[in-house]
Amino acid sequence: MSKPIVAVVGRPNVGKSTFFNKIVGKRVSIVEDTPGVTRDRIYAEAEWRTIPFILIDTGGIEPDSDDVILAQMRYQAEIAIETADVIVFLVDGRDGVTISDRDVANMLIRTGKEVILAVNKVDTVVLPEDFYDFYELGLGEPIPISATNMLGLGDLLDLIVDKFPETRKGKDEDQRTKIAVIGKPNVGKSSLINALLGEERVIVSDIAGTTRDSIDTSFIWNSEEFVLIDTAGIRRKSRVTGDIERYSVIRAVSAIERSDVCLLMLDSVEGVTEQDKKIAGIAHEAGKGIIVVVNKWDLIKKDTNTMIEFQKQIRKEFVFMSYAPIIFISVLQRQRLGKVMEMVKYVSEKRASRVTTGQLNNLIADAVMMKQPPSDKGRPLKIYYVTQVGVKPPLFSFQINSRELMHFSYARYLENRIREGFGFEGTSIKFVFREKGEKNDIGNI
DSSP states (O other): OOOOEEEEEOSTTSSHHHHHHHHHTSOOSOOOSSTTOOOSOEEEEEEETTEEEEEEEOOOOOTTOOOHHHHHHHHHHHHHHHHOSEEEEEEETTTOSOHHHHHHHHHHHHHTSEEEEEEEOOOSSSOOTTGGGGGGGSSSSOEEOBTTTTBSHHHHHHHHHHTSOHHHHSOOOOOSEEEEEEOSTTSSHHHHHHHHHTSOOSOOOSSTTOOOSOEEEEEEETTEEEEEEEOOOOOOOTTOOSOGGGGGHHHHHHHHHHOSEEEEEEETTTOOOHHHHHHHHHHHHTTOEEEEEEEOGGGSOOOTTHHHHHHHHHHHHTGGGTTOOEEEOBTTTTBSHHHHHHHHHHHHHHHTOOOOHHHHHHHHHHHHHHSOOOEETTEEOOEEEEEEEETTTTEEEEEESOGGGOOHHHHHHHHHHHHHHHOOTTBOOEEEEEETTOOOOGGGO
């Protein structure tokens, strides 16, 4: 099930970063009294009433400003607005209604999205005299809060969750395999989609970020229906002089959340970049199927070891997802495109596969015999029982004597043994560790 997305927007210095940090429970955004300090959009997972969602912190919107930094922040906020299910418009209760607030409100009304107006810095139960002026913004009843003092946040979160689409609250009934084509701009995402669909449905251009909006397209392959999610990058605006690649991350977050399998596209000429690793990490943490698709392979001068060396480099850079298969393609030359869909089908099946409890415990018993569990002051880790409790991604519950004794390195060893025994190529697998006697509350994992 994909998580709903909540974007927090507003002009600079109204307390968005403080609000963001209080909700996600840790200091993620930089908080400073200088307007415009949050120059990069930041996202994190949060939860309220057992419903998980993604919260996006944006730089401030300053309409009609020619300042380069403010223009960049405005653009980031526009991108967050496009991808959000619910928008929290934060204003400053001490400043009252400003001209910028009115302009931002008009921008939000035009989106047609669910918008909640939150008036921050209301630090007492007595509302300021000009509080009701915020009704002028045309966004309904303003909600008074104090992010710093954590006043009114529960009521606001209740309202946010109530506005989530019903399809985001419950189990996704769509059984079609959804494929997100992810990666930094101009690596050939739209071209790959066009090639797979056999028609020009997505604009293709040499300009990075030509495709502004995500596009979902249903298609049939080998008598089975799939959905392609195009996350092609962000349209370049002349007034935004910053690195356009950093604006693609939130689009990837939105598409990854809705997908089953991600095609991480790399440019073989550029190699692996920090942006590639950032986007790959999002898909890995989300537990999605991942296939690394190296495009423009026709442009590489090759010898007998070129592909092997390139694979080694990819494995080195993506050490956290060594399970991901790698396919070398050329969309332009239509080389090995059939392999892409074959691998999508294979990874989708692996992500949904189950292992019998008997087979699993036999494998873990053998693994423990081959490598003794860690111990502390003579007290060894004991694994009593293991069972698979979920799929998409595969989730395994271990009953043990002590979480403190389950070192990360040993958990990684057990993961490797499970992969050796049962496959799971292309998908992350996740563990939960319960101490003996604990309630097996998988819903709270």
